[in-house]
Amino acid sequence: MNLPLPMPDGPDILLVEDTASMRTIYESHLRRAGYRTVSAGTAAEGLEMFRVHPISVVLLDLMLPDRDGLDLLVDLLQMRPETSVVVVAAERSTDRTVTAIRRGALDYLVKPVTESRLMEAVEAARRAANLAHRPHSAAARAPLPDFIGQSAPMHEVYDRIRAAARSMAPVCICGESGTGKELAALAIHRLSARAQGPFITLDCGAIPPDRLESELFGHRRGAFVGALSDRLGAAELADGGTLFLDGVGELHPTLQPRLLRFLQSGLVHPLGAEAARRVNLRILSASTLPLAEAVRMGQLREDLFYRLQVVGLQMPPLRRRGEDIVPLAETFLARFAAIEGRSFTRITPEAMALLRAYPWPGNVRELSNVLRAVTVLHEGEELTAAMLPPELASPAPSRPGAGLATVPDLSGLTLAEVERAAIEAALTRHEGAVQKAAADLGVSPSTLYRKLESWRTD
Incomplete structure (x- = not known):
């Protein structure tokens, strides 16, 4: 096998395509855009070139004469996980698309590939590769912005x-x-x-x-x-x-x-x-x-x-994130105290115990709302247990949909009737509060509003 020597600055893109005419077309598009390319006609050649050159982007045909391109995709990413691979196929197949993406492909192109579509995919792949090549930077190790x-x-x-x-x-x-x-x-x-x-x-x-x-x-x-x-x-x-x-x-x-x-x-x-x-x-x-x-x-x-x-x-519910409740509560208290011009700086142990014990059916949004209400309605430096809503001392069922246990005998009812009974029971428990009922049932409030509207027109 005659393989090229490594280029002085290294190629940008490895093209693995068994049809010579297609390789020529792709190479022409890529080189016109200023990319340096190296190409192979088989999976074996492509794998060897990948070893020789510090490639960051691969354009990979899935139908190769010596091997399935999906298997080659796995080998390439096992060798260098930060590589961006764009796969190309002769026809669109949902199963093949899903498999390629799940195995790590960045994008999936279907022949014939226009020059504009090819360049869109390659440019996105280059940007992704540039980000992936900074895995050990301080920014990459830092917590994600806005998450606590x-x-x-x-x-x-x-x-x-x-x-x-x-x-x-x-x-x-x-x-x-x-x-x-x-x-x-x-x-x-x-x-x-x-x-x-x-x-x-x-x-x-x-x-x-x-x-x-x-x-x-x-x-x-x-x-x-x-x-x-x-x-x-x-x-x-x-x-x-x-x-x-x-x-x-x-x-x-x-x-x-x-x-x-x-x-x-x-x-x-x-x-x-x-x-x-x-x-x-x-x-x-x-x-x-x-x-x-x-x-x-x-x-x-x-x-x-x-x-x-x-x-x-x-996304995990807040009740599965027990140790996160303390930093979340402290962050929300400081944020809302600044917004409302209050002097709160800490939460008493008794109040924090209630916050930790409550199941939070409305999750982080509900915790945020509770802390906002406290800062609006109260003053002082300490948030005390007495300032918290009374329901935190006697929480509702923690499992979404747990209210189904309070619904009367459901035998003989249709699925639609069971659904309506469960929703009405949740609304009764929460005195008509749609937001709380939706959180209890594990659905969005818009779902309940639509159900209620449809029942009004029955």
């Missing part, structure tokens, strides 16, 4: 966020209401190669179904009654950055096929527009209900699930 907590569950979250940030893979962040799902999505964006691009959030559960398509894809003037001017949707606003679909497990069934087509094609077709436009963005999503469970319940299409959750991230 050193518990084992949170360290798992931090590691997962850092790993997900290197990739272009779709990530779905699941967890109870108030656990910080949007904060995690924003951290992935800020640590990614797209950090300089926009971060656009769309709350799928809070927008009425008849407006959701327009909010996501935009519309042109006159597309429907009330469309008085052109409007960009969230997908176009996120071009070059990240689109965060919050509450995606509650996405209305009529919009799911359109979202699936968009994820497959990357084309945005605003309502009333004659032509579609291609956008380049990354999809992050969040759901209080695990997406696999939403599929099982018939709320989410299975093919959409595979597009949204290549990588999963589970």
